[in-house]
Amino acid sequence: MVFQKNHVVETKKYGQMTDLTPWVQLAVEESQLKNGIVNIFNVGSTACIGTIEFEPGLMEDLPEQLSRLFPPGRHYAHEQTWHDGNGHSHLQATLMGPEITVPFKDKKLVLGVWQQIFHLECDIKPRKRDIVITVMGE
């Protein structure tokens, strides 16, 4: 009834997007469950998970527009404590959220043709990211 696995993404820079859809679909198949939901969760507070049409234009737009909402250069109280220059990374990741829950039916993710599951690196340096995929159903 519960199948859980980790998937690692090694990111190289701020704003890098990764398509997780094939890995999530694989986990659904490995679970041998037929119908249910799958939760995809980023461990850590400076990256996020969501769905998008995964094409080069939006891979540029999303990080750029999030940087307009919460820009790198702004004065954040987080910086006063840590001086690590990633206050905006935390805020962007919290706004977007660390997880998404997607239904599957007959062992297939129910997504639109132009809808993929992505990971977005909001931190300012390369990171090794643990993503927990939890498949639940019957």
Added chain:
Amino acid sequence: MVFQKNHVVETKKYGQMTDLTPWVQLAVEESQLKNGIVNIFNVGSTACIGTIEFEPGLMEDLPEQLSRLFPPGRHYAHEQTWHDGNGHSHLQATLMGPEITVPFKDKKLVLGVWQQIFHLECDIKPRKRDIVITVMGE
């Protein structure tokens, strides 16, 4: 343990909001499950799901304020590729997210009195939307 159904919403225009609460409550009752969670997921990358006090004022405010965060007229890289004029629709939908997961107890959704589950059309033309409702519990 898993009950899954589709609900179709035919939207007419950008910014249209639909109250999904009665349909989600109906799915919970049809599932004959007593306690658990229900996931409501929009198939496609230019509409979103959330909760709100579903009243005329906020039905005007939410699309308007999202249009301020990611305005229709801005230069988006998505447009360079597709020229379909809906870069902002993708970004608004991704920011808000395509799904929500709500608990139910004694066969009833646990929501505030002024808290409803909504669908918001972010695309710029009428769309037929598939919404997948997955009820899980015991």
Added chain:
Amino acid sequence: MVFQKNHVVETKKYGQMTDLTPWVQLAVEESQLKNGIVNIFNVGSTACIGTIEFEPGLMEDLPEQLSRLFPPGRHYAHEQTWHDGNGHSHLQATLMGPEITVPFKDKKLVLGVWQQIFHLECDIKPRKRDIVITVMGE
């Protein structure tokens, strides 16, 4: 397979953040389930749930930056109807979302070391908040 409990948070003011992590971890332990997911849901439409590095700087930054996206003073249609001065509260809470779903493994929440589950009060007066914690797994 399903364990559900309520947790009450009494908030004192707009922008107050509360760390829910210990209460969610406790619910996972009480459930006696080993692996699965836990959904944390705020009942009501003017507060939100998410994850963040729970430190004093970001506790200041998050409410402040959300107040820049949807400021208290702006003209909202919600105000025309209700005159209760909390249009921005509704919009901030809807943008952030009322819930989060987090995996657990071997009876422990799978979170980063600097990643906690928070509740944020977006309303302009003290509120008694019901938070529903639903643990599902095996």
